Amino acid sequence: MQQKTTNQKAWFLVLPVLILVAFSAVIPLMTVVNYSVQDTFGNNQFFWAGLEWFQEMLSDERMWNALQRQLMFSGIILAIEVPLGIFVALNMPKSGFWSSFCLVVMSLPLLIPWNVVGTIWQIFGRVDIGLLGYTLEALGIDYNYTQNTISAWITIIVMDVWHWTSLVALLAFAGLKSIPDAYYQAARIDQANRWKVFRFIELPKMMGVLMIAILLRFMDSFMIYTEPFVVTGGGPGNATTLLSIDLVKMALGQFDLGPAAAFSLMYFLVILLISWVFYTVMVNLDKKGM
Amino acid sequence: MTLELKGVSKIVEGQVHIAATDLTLEKGTMNVLLGPTLSGKTSLMRLMAGLDQPSSGKIFWQGQNVTGMRVQDRRVAMVYQQFINYPSMSVYDNIASPMKLLGVDQAEIDRRVRESADLMKLTPFLDRKPLELSGGQQQRCALARALVKNAGLVLLDEPLANLDYKLREELRVEIPKIFEASGSIFVYATTEPEEALLLGGNTATLWQGRVTQFGPTPEVYRQPVDATTARVFSDPPMNFLQISKTGERLMFGDGQSTVATGKLAELPDGRYMAGFRPNHLEILQHTENAMKFTTHLHVTELTGSETFVHLDHHGARWVGLIHGVHDLEIGAALEVWLDPRHVYVFGEDGGLVAPAAYAMAA
Numbered sequence: 016m017q018q019k020t021t022n023q024k025a026w027f028l029v030l031p032v033l034i035l036v037a038f039s040a041v042i043p044l045m046t047v048v049n050y051s052v053q054d055t056f057g058n059n060q061f062f063w064a065g066l067e068w069f070q071e072m073l074s075d076e077r078m079w080n081a082l083q084r085q086l087m088f089s090g091i092i093l094a095i096e097v098p099l100g101i102f103v104a105l106n107m108p109k110s111g112f113w114s115s116f117c118l119v120v121m122s123l124p125l126l127i128p129w130n131v132v133g134t135i136w137q138i139f140g141r142v143d144i145g146l147l148g149y150t151l152e153a154l155g156i157d158y159n160y161t162q163n164t165i166s167a168w169i170t171i172i173v174m175d176v177w178h179w180t181s182l183v184a185l186l187a188f189a190g191l192k193s194i195p196d197a198y199y200q201a202a203r204i205d206q207a208n209r210w211k212v213f214r215f216i217e218l219p220k221m222m223g224v225l226m227i228a229i230l231l232r233f234m235d236s237f238m239i240y241t242e243p244f245v246v247t248g249g250g251p252g253n254a255t256t257l258l259s260i261d262l263v264k265m266a267l268g269q270f271d272l273g274p275a276a277a278f279s280l281m282y283f284l285v286i287l288l289i290s291w292v293f294y295t296v297m298v299n300l301d302k303k304g305m
Numbered sequence: 306m307t308l309e310l311k312g313v314s315k316i317v318e319g320q321v322h323i324a325a326t327d328l329t330l331e332k333g334t335m336n337v338l339l340g341p342t343l344s345g346k347t348s349l350m351r352l353m354a355g356l357d358q359p360s361s362g363k364i365f366w367q368g369q370n371v372t373g374m375r376v377q378d379r380r381v382a383m384v385y386q387q388f389i390n391y392p393s394m395s396v397y398d399n400i401a402s403p404m405k406l407l408g409v410d411q412a413e414i415d416r417r418v419r420e421s422a423d424l425m426k427l428t429p430f431l432d433r434k435p436l437e438l439s440g441g442q443q444q445r446c447a448l449a450r451a452l453v454k455n456a457g458l459v460l461l462d463e464p465l466a467n468l469d470y471k472l473r474e475e476l477r478v479e480i481p482k483i484f485e486a487s488g489s490i491f492v493y494a495t496t497e498p499e500e501a502l503l504l505g506g507n508t509a510t511l512w513q514g515r516v517t518q519f520g521p522t523p524e525v526y527r528q529p530v531d532a533t534t535a536r537v538f539s540d541p542p543m544n545f546l547q548i549s550k551t552g553e554r555l556m557f558g559d560g561q562s563t564v565a566t567g568k569l570a571e572l573p574d575g576r577y578m579a580g581f582r583p584n585h586l587e588i589l590q591h592t593e594n595a596m597k598f599t600t601h602l603h604v605t606e607l608t609g610s611e612t613f614v615h616l617d618h619h620g621a622r623w624v625g626l627i628h629g630v631h632d633l634e635i636g637a638a639l640e641v642w643l644d645p646r647h648v649y650v651f652g653e654d655g656g657l658v659a660p661a662a663y664a665m666a667a
Contacts (some may be wrong), residue, residue, distance in 0.1 A: 195387050195389075197385040197386075197387050197389050198389055200356055200383065200385075201383065201385070201389045203356065203376050203377060204354065204356075204376055204377075204381060204382065204383050205402060205403045205406055206377045206403075206406045206407070207402075207406060211406075215391045215393060215394065215402075216391065216392075218393075219391070219392040219393035220392060
């Protein structure tokens with residue numbers, strides 16, 4: 016009878032991947048988990064805290080307020096960027112020089128580093144030297160993003176729309192370009208009007224890429240830090256303190272490592288949960304052939 | 306109901322897509338546009354539908370000039386090679402959509418949707434979305450949508466090209482049925498001669514934007530007016546051979562000749578072109594006066610019960626379709642036989658001089 020040969024060498028082949036994943040994901044994440052269940056006063060002294068930090072964070076109004084602001088921010092920018100992006104894509108030239116021109120111009124904001132975008136808008140909106148701020152002031156409109164909550168919100172929203180609408184537009188444009196001409200012909204023969212063409216051909220055919228655009232924009236805006244931090248620093252007061260800004264304040268400003276770690280984990284789980292919901296919806300849409 | 310094209314042409318940026326064409330399609334006829342890819346089938350259909358405007362010429366529908374009339378205002382329906390259905394609507398709504406846009410009343414819509422769904426065997430799938438159907442069912446749905454409109458002109462642009470063999474056979478049988486039920490003018494574009502023969506009706510052969518011949522399908526097949534039509538209406542294409550007439554005999558080269566009879570007897574001496582279909586080339590002598598040619602075998606393709614042989618005859622490529630599976634040696638000399646009764650004779654300008662004797666008898 017032949018013995019089954021055992022060969023464990025295969026483990027060496029997966030070792031590099033295991034090491035890579037361990038150092039890039041598992042170990043950093045476990046460090047955070049470690050902090051979230053312990054208390055420390057420095058000097059490398061740790062005390063077991065159990066779920067105390069999680070309970071504290073969940074009963075803390077500060078986090079709920081930040082979460083509320085965050086959802087409002089993501090909701091508003093999605094509500095503007097998605098329809099606007101589709102509108103831009105629908106009105107772009109379909110081919111030729113002007114099509115390429117539009118693509119290049121629209122890609123420009125996407126190529127600018129986040130903190131530069133923040134700086135641009137921070138200066139642009141200043142009432143003393145910024146073109147936007149100065150003009151509005153001159154027109155007699157009460158605008159000051161460092162003191163007025165509404166001004167601050169409008170500034171960071173307009174900035175995000177300026178920065179990211181192109182992404183939605185480019186994805187929607189790619190979706191539109193993939194629709195065979197025969198669909199439009201069929202619609203013409205059926206005497207469908209412009210709205211019906213959009214509703215029953217373009218929108219369903221774009222749905223796949225639009226869901227990806229929404230998912231990307233949602234995740235990115237939910238984790239946004241740099242741009243609003245550069246412009247408003249979370250102010251005035253806490254008016255534009257979004258989740259990540261709040262987290263950094265807690266972890267680095269106040270050095271509350273335990274609560275900040277618990278906060279991070281919950282933040283991570285919320286994003287994971289919402290992304291999973293999006294993914295499920297997307298897969299179902301695919302099945303229905305939308 | 307007739308559709309008449311009078312001197313219709315389409316020229317785009319100096320390139321002739323459709324040369325001046327005269328065509329009359331009668332009520333209740335099946336008309337096949339047969340030609341290779343890029344021969345202008347789709348361009349011609351787009352002109353018929355009114356999706357494109359002709360560069361010159363006029364189009365008449367029931368005697369009325371409809372040139373320049375928008376496609377929306379004509380009564381046409383079109384089915385494409387791709388399966389075009391509204392992706393977010395159910396099969397029922399897809400079929401109903403053209404009637405809804407025309408403002409047909411609800412009860413009538415329901416009756417006609419169910420009737421055509423029944424005809425196209427879609428009744429169990431009325432609640433599904435198009436992408437939840439198989440390719441064949443998706444195309445049936447598109448066909449049903451074209452039918453319910455009761456359009457006088459139904460244009461089918463290679464509707465079966467994207468389907469696999471089995472589904473194609475299945476739908477091919479059904480298209481003549483739905484055609485008979487509708488009473489409309491059907492125009493059916495295809496690249497396959499076999500499909501044209503199966504559908505019957507009339508055939509227009511297209512070559513480089515020109516309609517080379519239009520007439521009843523069997524007639525176009527048996528008596529092509531020129532070498533181009535014969536080439537288009539044969540798959541694989543017709544084989545050609547330079548021949549000459551001296552006195553009473555037609556010289557085929559390779560020391561082969563036949564007595565010129567009938568029409569051929571009256572021809573002046575000179576050079577001609579002989580054409581014969583691949584299925585008439587044989588590797589055994591079946592008839593007494595068959596001519597023998599020595600060729601070299603390039604490639605063989607087996608299709609189960611038949612063998613395609615690609616031959617080289619003094620630099621010319623011939624294709625033969627031989628029954629049965631044969632073990633032939635590639636690169637070796639191969640003797641093939643051709644019955645003179647199967648030979649079409651064309652003039653040097655390509656025009657038909659005499660059709661093959663067998664085609665006249667049939």
